[in-house]
Amino acid sequence: MSFFEKLEAAIERNNSLLCVGLDPQLESLKGVSDPAEIESQLVAWGQRIIEQTHEVVCCYKPNFAFYEQYGLAGLRALQRTVSLIPEGIPHLLDAKRGDIGSTAQAYANAAYQQWHADAVTLSPYLGEDSIKPFLKTEGKAAFILCHTSNPSAAQVQHHGQPALYELIAETSKTWGGADQIGFVVGATQPEAMAAVRARCPEHWILAPGVGAQGGDLEAALKAGLRPDGKGLILPVSRGVIAAADPRQAAIELRDQINTLRQQAATFSKARSYKEKLVASLFETGCIKFGQFTLASGKSSPIYIDLRRVISFPALFEMVVNGYAQLARTISYDLLAGVPYAALPATAVVAARLQQPMIYPRKEVKQYGTGQAIEGAYTPGQTAVMLEDVVTSGGSIIKAAETLQQAGLQVRDVIVLVDREQGGREELHRSANLTLHAVVTIREILTLLREQNLIDAPTYQEVWAYLEQA
Ligand SMILES: O=P(O)(O)OC[C@H]1O[C@H](OP(=O)(O)OP(=O)(O)O)[C@H](O)[C@@H]1O
């Protein structure tokens, strides 16, 4: 069984993303020099932790240094301890190795043949050839240090543009499949976690830093969990091994993780939808950067042109789904599209939800029926408006007036993009309308940046414009 197969099976069996770090630092060994005594105490310690927690964890992560510090006795104890890990639980050796090819091969031999690891943590500093030897053995996995949880991590890992840790994620994911490569991203850095997750939606992330290092578990889960509720391994060492009752401590941590996991998976599903939506809007030219004049007369360095969406069926489908999902949360009699940009999507949403549609015209024709509103309706009915973008809110307010003059009630508006430039407040203030947005402009900017689709100066320029607009 490969590392990831074992891991998935253990996650299912024990309903747990908790990984216990085996980091022995034994008070009782202070001043002890007899190797036999050291070895026997270390093994007894590991055995106790494993016996107490093996039904609660998805993985064990012995840290090589904590055993190595006890010399040969420590290394013998490590070998005996890992043999006590039950067959169905993977063993991820935290060794943070990294060296030139032939030496890396020797390290890989040690990790797999001496320490019987299923996976190992590695430093990417020496590049691909320092990692490859660890991937040659079938079923083994390498966790690449990407953004670590220590206080000085940013000194090096935030260097450059994109930041070094982003470059590492982007580059090292090409060194093997998602069934071979994972990443180490500290739970203390939710922004870095989100950036790595955006670049590597499938990969497993080992997220140290929960517990003694003060990582925010909820933020880490929200940023790093995949929509399927997996994709994160949460190693905790001191929080379990230093507890008076390690089993109880592990159960409490596992349950705490699982409570937050449910919410985080829902959040992650929404984020993954937004990531795909935003990437597709950008790639199809529906999000543009430059100098634009808006309907309100304002100028803007960003323009969302949703009139193009109809030419890209997969994107059109995503847009329709976004509107439909919000429409399902509102009660109404009619869907009213605001002309013109929102009309095609409104028509498809209406057909999808099997709801009647109308639309107020921008200008009344001097021929034909001369209607201000097209479609069938009865005064007194409630219409929910669908619009593409809101900036000042002027277009929506005008359309709402036309509907209201015909005796319709309007309380809610759904937009694909809220540009967060006062429209929401204006709609509420002057027309008592509640705005529901599929995505906001700041979310768009953040997701574009996280996915490396725009550079930092563009992101900063547009963000600054929004702050003063
Ligand atoms: O909140 P506001 O400040 O009113 O700005 C947003 C409106 O501006 C655009 O409409 P535009 O007048 O370009 O019309 P179109 O949909 O007919 O293309 C956009 O489609 C919104 O309707």
Ligand SMILES: O=C(O)c1cc(=O)[nH]c(=O)[nH]1
């Ligand atoms: O305010 C506008 O006119 C406007 C902004 C935007 O981003 N996209 C659009 O179609 N209109």
